[in-house]
Amino acid sequence: MKIDILIKNGIIIEFDKNPAISSIAITDGKILEIGKELEQKYDAKQIIDATNKIVMPGFINTHSHVAMSYFKGLADDLPLQEWLSKHIWPVENKFLSAEFVEDAALHGCAEMIKNGITTFSDMYFFGDQTAMSAEKIGIRAVLGEGVLDLPVANYQNADEIFAYIRKMHDKYEKSELIDFAVAPHAIYTCGKENLIKAKDLALELGILLHIHLSETKQEVQNCIKKTGLRPVEYLDSFGFFEGDVVVAHAIWIDENEQNILSKNNTSIAINTNSNLKLASGFDSFKSYLDHGVNLSIGTDGVASNNNLSIIEEMSFTSKMQKALNNDPTIFPAKEMVQIATIGGAKALKKCDQIGSIEVGKRADIILIDINNIEAQPMYDPYSHLVYSLTSEQIKDVIINGKIVMKDRQLVNIEEKELIEKAKYYQKKIAEFNHVR
Ligand SMILES: [Zn+2]
Structure with missing residues (x-):
């Protein structure tokens, strides 16, 4: 069966289960299946290797x-x-x-x-x-x-x-x-x-x-x-x-x-x-x-x-x-x-659609890199998420089954343009603030 995305070998924070290494099949914006050996079962347009990454709901x-x-x-x-x-x-x-x-x-x-x-x-x-x-x-x-x-x-x-x-x-x-x-x-x-x-x-x-x-x-x-x-x-x-x-x-x-x-x-x-x-x-x-x-x-x-x-x-x-x-x-x-x-x-009354990694829910998923000095050693992903990690370690973001950030680069937007625009407005706002 053809699917859109396969995330493989990630440490998955699955709802009501202990974090474990597994894979996620995503198609039509939704989570189709969570489990091992999905690579043999599905023909994915995109495969994301999540080795050494925490895979969790956004x-x-x-x-x-x-x-x-x-x-x-x-x-x-x-x-x-x-x-x-x-x-x-x-x-x-x-x-x-x-x-x-x-x-x-x-x-x-x-x-x-x-x-x-x-x-x-x-x-x-x-x-x-x-x-x-x-x-x-x-x-x-x-x-x-x-x-x-x-x-x-x-x-x-x-x-x-x-x-x-x-x-x-x-x-x-x-x-x-x-x-x-x-x-x-x-x-x-x-x-x-x-x-x-x-x-x-x-x-x-x-x-x-x-x-x-x-x-x-x-x-x-x-x-x-x-x-x-x-x-x-x-x-x-x-x-x-x-x-x-x-x-x-x-x-x-x-x-x-x-x-x-x-x-x-x-x-x-x-x-x-x-x-x-x-x-x-x-x-x-x-x-x-x-x-x-x-x-x-x-x-x-x-x-x-x-x-x-x-x-x-x-x-x-x-x-x-x-x-x-x-x-x-x-x-x-x-x-x-x-x-x-x-x-x-x-x-937000969207519990049936988002908020956890569960089959049937929309695929709103983030991948966090733990293969770095700050994140090692790791005994418990929850502990790291709250007490050790920073947003810098968030590498990939999937929303509604589409990749919107890949290796910290936004996919749908030119980041340079955003930065230039912010500088342009900063000048205008600073001038006004100064006059005031
Ligand atoms: Zn407010």
Whole structure:
């Protein structure tokens, strides 16, 4: 039988099994078979020798702002509100356009693939342009169009954004890579009326809701002052969690709020690096696990992180949670890898399609080189993934059964052009920043 790709002799991180040397047959974008001696059985158009490589499901990034890639390192070492209002919002005001987002998103998507991310769940504007860039480079994406009360980007009001989401949902309905979502920015930028409209639209179209919530103590205090309720209680008071919701950050959450999230099958996107850098908070996530709340990993934008390494997120999250709980046994390596893969798939309600290496699932697979000083010796691949490796060791990336990165070179895009474009925008943005 003819197939598209055969990955042979890799150390396969297969769902619910111990890592073992095996092979994977891929065709029509899907995993056809996992096992030994597949080479004799199938006639593959492409054979990838994965000797000395970990073969695992691609990482799923559940909270990003991919088109903020050109704002990486623009302003650092500031509190969240000052960073947003004095730096990020002014440059966005000046530069955001369809063309800018298309270019910046392409750069961001390239950076994601270099970090082994095969699916990302985004929150930004001009989703159509981000979708075009994602399709061009070959990455899977759930694109949350940002909803705010104030005029933003090319929208005069939230109703225009809702109409746009409808249009995009139709346009990309048949796309194998792109889904749209409704992404109210936060409870301090989006009033009750628009939050309800956002929820209703998501329920009607059967798409995801994606929101920043309880990122800082101040946000919680302001919410209590205004509504008498904590943020999760406030959203719950008008049925927001009836939808499929991914909550980004969710640092300042109490017991009752955790119960609400658990009851509603709401997922959390942990953004450890961004939260650490902005000193947004250092709360324990252990109780989420005790309450059965699904956890996943987000990178947030590169403007606040400032990289897109899921390997780094896993490492920081695990270590920070151990330190906070004074317990080195929590968030062990295997669990962290599951949070970064199948946890993300659950959060995006795509568990039946992605998040693990299983027959019948889409072939979103990454290959990581362990034949180097830093990776040897290796007793346990999970341990290496969380505590030893870096994204540099991720060599090949397959998404939807297609190779999009081969030996660290992107396949569908000229990397030189991306670098030149980033330099061009850096000059323009730096000039504006200077004048300001
Ligand atoms: Zn964010």
